[in-house]
Amino acid sequence: MLDFSLTPEQESLQDLARKFARTEMAPRAAACDKEGRFPEEIYRKAWELGLMNLNVPSEYGGSGLSVLDQCLIVEELAYACGGMTTSIIANCLALEPILLGATPEQKRRWLAPFCAEYHLASFCLTEPGGGSDAAGLQTRATRDGDDYVLRGEKCFITNGPHASLFTVFATTDPSLRAKGIVAFVVPGDAPGIVRGKDEDKMGHRASSTGTIRFEDVRVPAAQRLGGEGEGFSIAMRTLDQTRTPIGALATGIAQAALDHAARYSLERKSFGKPISEHQAIQIKLANMAQMVSAARLLTWKAAWTIDRGERGTLDSSIAKCVASDSALRVADDAIQIFGGYGYMKEYPVEKLLRDAKLTQIYEGANEIQRIVTARELLRRYA
């Protein structure tokens, strides 16, 4: 039977995330956004409460939450600040390749420290020459005895400037495209890693994003995840797992925009009455509520599919795409309802638009999500 009610356990996870979001994140969100500050003290607290590494199984010290439970938490966090949430959940993305591709011994070695102590990890796939064309990546992995030597550059790496561990995708032979890709675990202090500057971004300004250059970084073969040529599959399966929480992140931003706009519409008067009494505003609010609901339900559906053990590529692509497009439109409508005030940085809604924009781009641009959706869809008709 279909059931949308949450269990008491899920409600208590949601309560924890909501409390943390509203007491720790929200009060600092505007200042961190303005200053482009990476509030590591907040991320440490999130770690202490167990709100990081949500996907790491309990045998390695994590919570091993289902994707649906992760989504409930991520939506609450993102309601307070999308950028901080991106940095908090970046470990899930970076550690997922280890969960999917590592041997039990590698898992113990690389996952346990993240649950025992506060550490950040970064997922290094995107390169300056291409993000969506992941199979065409150029970072080289050259075998040298028992080691590989990594050479190349990764960009837009979340938490890159602060990470103590990288999961890196490189190729033994670019002409092999996907078949040449290998995944590695690389400690942040490996000689030859050069961290670029922290990027100055439009939104998600409490998150840190940077370039990581690998200048002949020597990596023992024991730090390879899976076999040569399995890296691309690990990367894609990772994104299948982490795409859905991005839908939840977008939903949180959208819900915040709707709440701000609805409350404001009851206070703000024009033509002698609250603007909530004008149908032009009511219709906008109704459209926003529809989009928020659709975003959340599609996200839950995708999470449910994955938690049943299915790969969920189609559902998660649809969810991520609809939720992020919705977040942008709902944030845009919220600004419109606030009018001139909405355009001012003193009010909270313009930040939501800037933060929402990234959700259409990262973890698979929405154009890629649509290609994936169409491919999965057409397979059913062929």
Added chain:
Amino acid sequence: MEIFVLLKPVPEGESRLRVSADGRRLDLDGVKFVLAGYDESAVEQALLLKESAPGSTVRAVSFGPARCEEILRAAIALGCDAATWVEGPSEAAEDPMVVARALATAIAPGGASLILAGKQAGDDEEGLVPAAVAERLGVPSFGHVLDLRAGPDGASLRFARATEAGTERWECPLPCVIGLQQAWNDPRTAKLPNILKSRKAAIAKVAWTETAAALGAESRPTNRPEAFALPPPRAGAKMIEFKTPDDAAEQLVRALREEAKVFP
């Protein structure tokens, strides 16, 4: 130390409250109950004492209908070792004397060396239960307590009480019942893995039939609420239009004095 913490489920602060159909009480149907206010301070204090006296245990205890379960699990997630749900019907939970008798009956055999509670409940703020439990158990009771520490001999407590006139300092032999002031300590937040563990923790249950049999006629509430009225909706704010700050201040003072009559 065997520390017991008495907890009451109270409606979440953001709840939309309605009056019940019979007009006597709040309609608590569908309301979310939480561990809140003074009770959070009591749990925090119990955990601090436990941490300062290794070997101590903390047991959370709550009287009432099934809604007690959630706050007992919340207490376990915060670090309490065990929990007891003293089952009781809603009508019994409305009478603080019945609550106190039922709690005392459940606690008595447990060998409590210290019983902590919020100085009053986070919802009705009656503040009767801790003292009534102490009376029933025949042990001393203090309310409005803050800055609580175990005495050097392990058989007494030292604490402060905030009064209108100033701060009192006390030493009291164990066992005793202490009603704690809110938020003088900074209650911790439960960690996610502990929340997950708390869902699986066993909660001891004292059946109402058992309590009612032990209490006999004393299990029946002697008080019954007559009527409940929500506060009248607040009138709208008055906006003052002004040209200069001095002008605004002058108008504001006049409105406070002549219209709101806040001061003469």
